[in-house]
Amino acid sequence: MKISFFSARKYEQEVFESVFANTGMELDFFELRLTAKTAQLAKGFTTICCFVNDLLNAEVLTELSKMGIKNIALRCAGFNNVNLPKAKELGIRVVRVPDYSPYAVAEHAVALLLTLNRKTHRAHSRIRDLNFSLEGLVGFDLRGKTVGIIGTGKIGRVFAGIMKGFGCTILAYDPYPHKEMESIGTYVTLPEIFKNADIISLHCPLNDSTKHLLSASTFEMMKPNAVIINTGRGALIDSKALIDALKTHKIGGACLDVYEEEEGVFFTDQSTGGIMDDVLARLTTFPNVILTSHQAFLTNEALRNIAETTRDNIRNLVDQGKCQNEL
Numbered sequence: 001m002k003i004s005f006f007s008a009r010k011y012e013q014e015v016f017e018s019v020f021a022n023t024g025m026e027l028d029f030f031e032l033r034l035t036a037k038t039a040q041l042a043k044g045f046t047t048i049c050c051f052v053n054d055l056l057n058a059e060v061l062t063e064l065s066k067m068g069i070k071n072i073a074l075r076c077a078g079f080n081n082v083n084l085p086k087a088k089e090l091g092i093r094v095v096r097v098p099d100y101s102p103y104a105v106a107e108h109a110v111a112l113l114l115t116l117n118r119k120t121h122r123a124h125s126r127i128r129d130l131n132f133s134l135e136g137l138v139g140f141d142l143r144g145k146t147v148g149i150i151g152t153g154k155i156g157r158v159f160a161g162i163m164k165g166f167g168c169t170i171l172a173y174d175p176y177p178h179k180e181m182e183s184i185g186t187y188v189t190l191p192e193i194f195k196n197a198d199i200i201s202l203h204c205p206l207n208d209s210t211k212h213l214l215s216a217s218t219f220e221m222m223k224p225n226a227v228i229i230n231t232g233r234g235a236l237i238d239s240k241a242l243i244d245a246l247k248t249h250k251i252g253g254a255c256l257d258v259y260e261e262e263e264g265v266f267f268t269d270q271s272t273g274g275i276m277d278d279v280l281a282r283l284t285t286f287p288n289v290i291l292t293s294h295q296a297f298l299t300n301e302a303l304r305n306i307a308e309t310t311r312d313n314i315r316n317l318v319d320q321g322k323c324q325n326e327l
Contacts, residue, residue, distance in 0.1 A: 011298070205232070
């Protein structure tokens with residue numbers, strides 16, 4: 001069996017080659033993102049493997065079906081980039097990796113918060129220029145702060161446990177409460193989180209009900225010192241409303257590992273041509289915003305778990321005709 005990988009990077013190729021060794025599966029890696037223009041690269045394959053920013057809309061899926069693609073293996077948990085009804089109509093089966101390392105993502109969220117709060121990135125840059133001044137580097141204690149967590153799946157619960165360890169009060173919201181979370185914090189309504197939390201961290205999936213969950217109206221409800229963390233999906237936040245909230249000091253800052261228009265920008269080197277997206281460019285100018293490029297998942301453990309689950313997903317589809325991770 002031949003499998004084509006789209007949006008493939010060097011840091012994952014070695015892991016996948018190692019995990020897929022001796023399986024009889026032949027892997028082809030393409031750095032290009034899957035779009036209508038690049039779909040022809042899938043010709044000659046029956047299975048493709050895609051990542052978070054590969055485009056799997058009706059047009060692309062139709063093209064893939066014409067070329068004989070039967071299986072799509074997502075090497076990620078989110079699937080908002082896939083038109084699932086169209087895939088089902090075309091007889092294309094889609095599997096995903098629902099759980100690769102909640103610790104990787106939760107720990108990265110904490111790293112972003114600590115960096116923004118204690119301004120270690122700015123201090124590091126200063127000292128490299130032999131500037132040892134402490135002016136402008138004042139942060140705040142996490143102990144005693146109220147943390148609002150929206151989405152209490154595995155990542156949200158791991159993040160809650162870490163923040164509990166800092167001595168924070170935990171408020172949580174999820175339409176499907178989890179017993180484990182009830183021992184860490186208190187479930188409340190979204191408005192209660194917006195009004196009371198010093199730190200708000202997003203760990204919910206992106207769907208019709210959560211798109212632009214944080215918008216102009218919700219920013220109005222927040223404390224002026226509130227810090228937003230998003231390691232979920234970019235479109236959970238209305239980016240233009242976030243810029244307005246930052247400009248007018250309605251919130252204290254933002255830690256972002258995702259962005260709603262990141263396709264074609266994140267995972268690529270933009271240092272030569274510059275950023276053409278004016279909204280993203282504006283976000284990079286705020287001293288109280290820290291951005292990383294959808295990096296939260298990137299640990300050795302997570303990469304291996306992703307590769308192993310992807311291998312098993314494909315095996316189960318082909319050999320058994322079913323897979324527990326099928327969408």
